[in-house]
Amino acid sequence: MxxxxxxxxxxxxxxxxxxxxxxxxxxxxxxxxxxxxxxxxxxxxxxxxxxxxxxxxxxxxxxxxxxxxxxxxxxxxxxxxxxxxxxxxxPTARDRARDRAGRGVRAGGAGSREMTPLLTFTMATPTPAPPAPGAGLFTSPFLLSLLIWVPAIVAVALAFIPNHRGRYDVLIKQIAFFTNLGTLFIFFIAYSQFENFLPTMQYEEKVSWLPAIGVTYHLGIDGPGLVMLLLSGIAGVASVLASLGVRERVRAYFALLLLAQASVNGAIASRDMFVLLLFWGASIVPIALLVIGWGGPRRISAAWRLVGYWGLGTGALAVGALALYAAAGGTSFDMDTLFKATISPRVQLGVSVAMIIAAATRLPLFPLHGWARDVLAESPPGVVVVVATAASRLGAFLLLRTIIGAEPAAAHLLSPLLAALAALTVGYAGLAALRTIDIRHAGAYLAMVPGGLTVLGLAAVSPLGIAGSVLGLFTGGLAAALIAGACVTLSDRAQTRSMALLGGLAPRMPNVAWLFTIAALALLGVPILASFASEVMTFFGAFKTQPIGAFAVAAGLAVCAVALAVMLGRVLFGAPNPDAPGVSDASLGESWYLGLLAGALLWVGLFPGGPKIPGTEVPLFDPGLINQMSAGISDISSPYVLPTPAPAAQ
Structure with missing residues (x-):
């Protein structure tokens, strides 16, 4: 051609x-x-x-x-x-000329424009920087921020979903469930890659926010923080499962539930006192609105009590933070700066007292416990789970951060006071539960017991006692939510709160009966359950340094055992009451949320160090909560290690 x-x-x-x-x-x-x-x-x-x-x-x-x-x-x-x-x-003559002039790459030249697509395949990438502590294959530099802001953003998005006449109620519940499940999955990424041999903070994020007053958006966790985030993640999933029966104003309910979890996660991860104060106070609003909107007959009174007591604690925290800020020079609210500053013993004592007041209103501790009975008795099951777990454990976590871990002199001075508060709380809870006939009130009183045991471990100011209290943050939160949630679920299914009308429910409510029994055993710390390990470490650590307080707490725990035995015998195994209303067993969602709490206690109780490959010490998929929480505990408890006595001269 x-x-x-x-x-x-x-x-x-x-x-x-x-x-x-x-x-x-x-x-x-x-x-x-x-x-x-x-x-x-x-x-x-x-x-x-x-x-x-x-x-x-x-x-x-x-x-x-x-x-x-x-x-x-x-x-x-x-x-x-x-x-x-x-x-x-x-190569052509033009190519050879470009090679002689510098491989043909000139800024702005025609040869540069022609060769740019080829350079994209050959240009070397810089060597990545060494990963920070806590970094891993699937990590993100904003991992802790994801745990805080993902639930918050989804909550705001739920508020704008049109839900005329409950048309999208099921969709809203699914969104809330998978949001909390997703945050729990994000946490497990952090958990699996956590460097348990490093005492430093991990997954740190630090951004200057208000430089004029020294406020930074500073996040980070160590071993105790990891334990608290695990508790919050499990509680988030359980709270949604417990709330599947909500029928009124579903969109507002789950939006507030997600906001409550986001604020609690923010308080756990905060490394700046100003940011901690904001998240601490922000958690009051959604929880109070949940109690008012979906609570029982006395919900208004319960919500006002919550606002009053938690508001008092927030004010005490603000006073302590400002005093610490001023004593450290008034340049930064960052905890790393505040806790390393040289502060007079008088200021340390005043700050510690303010922190004890803030913690006592949250745990709660006697005599600042007035909100606990009404809030835990009048709230729906999902709110009970949130309040009884991470939201209330923030009190003990605050003591661990600001007194035990930062001010050893004040901790030694105030340890008898902490032991006395622990003994009063456990003893009062046992006597009140033994006296009441309202099963919801009994569950609320008994939910105070784990907080007292955790404070006893902190009062021991010994490495073993502190380790027991850190593990008690997790086990105590689960046990408190399990006993209070079981009482609320049982009263809902039995259609009465009076134990005088209840009896012989075990054959008719087998699921609730089993879970209720596990809750009672977890509260007492029997073997196989995770609370056993935490209580053993707590008492062994406290008997050496605070023997009177330890014996008093043990006596109060015996009273609680009597109260639990009476309640179980009367409600589950007693003679049926012919005047009692009809009963039904727990629904699927109620069984799942109680089963999740009980299953977590069983798992950590059976495998505290994580499951191992048979015949080796190599962990399978869980490195073990005991191992992971050890990061940071040695650093916190180092001022309280007793000196080793010198060997006797030969």
Whole structure:
């Protein structure tokens, strides 16, 4: 075919003529060969149809840089440029000139524009920086922020979902459930990659926020923080499962529930006192609104009690934080700066008293416990789970951070006071539960017991007692939520709160009966359950340094055991009351949320160090909560290690 015929074909098919006098091979976007009109351009501006066309398309594919192949032009039977597999491209005079001038790369030049697509395949990437403590394969530099702001953003999004006449109630519940499940999954990423041999803070985030007063958005966790976030994650999933029966104002309910979890996570991860104060106070609002909107007959009174007591604690925390800020020079609210500053003993004592007041209103501790009975008795099950777990354990966590871990002199001075508060709380809870006939009130009183045991471990100011209290943050929160939630669920299914009308419910409510029994055993710390390990460490640590307080707490725990035995015998195994209303067993959601709390206690109780490959010490998929929480505990308890006595002279 002559040149005129080829030109006519090119004109009919709309082919763009190749550039004259040079090779037209050029790498286009994404590394593909630019081949105008789908025919291979050749030297001199010609195009080849038929077999030559197929050959040149194959050559174009072979020249794809992603295929790691090269070619050089050769002559086929038409005398035009083809490609030979495995050959090296023959440089032109222009290419050689560019190589001599600096490999053909000049800023702003034509050669630079032509070679830029090729450079994207050959340019070396910088070596990544060494990972920070806590970093791993699936980690994010904003992992803790995800745990805080994902629930908050979803809560705001739920507020704008139109839900006329409850049309999307099921969808809203699913969104809330998978949001909390997703945050728990994010936490497990952090948990699995946590460096348990490092005493420093991990997954730290630090951004200047209000530099004029020294406020930074500073987040970070150590072993105790990891324990608290695990408790909050499990409680978040359990609270949604417990709330599947909500029928009124579903959108507002789950939005507030997610906001409560976000604020609690923020308080746990905060490393700046100002940010901690904001999250601490922010948690009051959604929980109070949940009690008012979906609580029992005395919900208004319960909500006002919650606001009053928790508001008092927030004020005490603010006073302590400002005093610490002023004593440290008034330049920064960062905990790393405040806790390293030289502060007079008088200021340390005043700050510690303020922190004890703030903690006592949250746990709660006697005599600042006035909100606990009404809030835990009048709230729906989902709110009970949130309040009894991480929201209330924040009190003991605050003591651990600001007194035990930062002010050893004040901790030694105030340890008898902490032991006395622990003994009064446990003894009062046992006597009150033994005296009441309202099963919800009994559950609320008994939910105070784990907080007293945790404070006893802190009062021991010994490494063993502190380790027991840190594990007690997790086990005590689960046990408190399990006993209070079981009482609320049982009263809902039995349609009465009076234990005088209840009896013989075990055959008719087998699921609730089993879970209620596990809750009672977890509260007392029997073997196989995780609370056993925490209580053993707490008492062994306290008997050495606070023997009177330890014996008093043990006596109060014995009273609680009597109260639990009386309640179980009367409600589950006593004679049925003919005047009692009809009963039904727990629903699927209620069984799942109670089962999740009980299952977590069983898992940590059976495998505190994590399951191991048989015959080895290699962990399978769980490194063990005891191992993970050890990061930071040694650093916190180092001022309280007793000196080793010198060996006797021979």
């Amino acid at each position: 002559g040149r005129g015929a080829l030109d006519r074909v090119r004109g009919v098919r709309g082919h763009v003529p190749a550039q004259q006098g040079r090779r037209a091979w050029r790498v286009g976007g994404g590394g593909r060969m630019a081949c105008p009109g789908h025919l291979a351009p050749v030297r001199g501006g010609g195009s080849l149809p038929g077999r030559a066309h197929d050959r040149h398309r194959a050559a174009a594919r072979r020249l794809d840089p992603r295929r790691r192949r090269s070619a050089r032009p050769v002559r086929d039977h038409h005398g035009t440029a083809g490609a030979r597999r495995g050959a090296r491209a023959r």
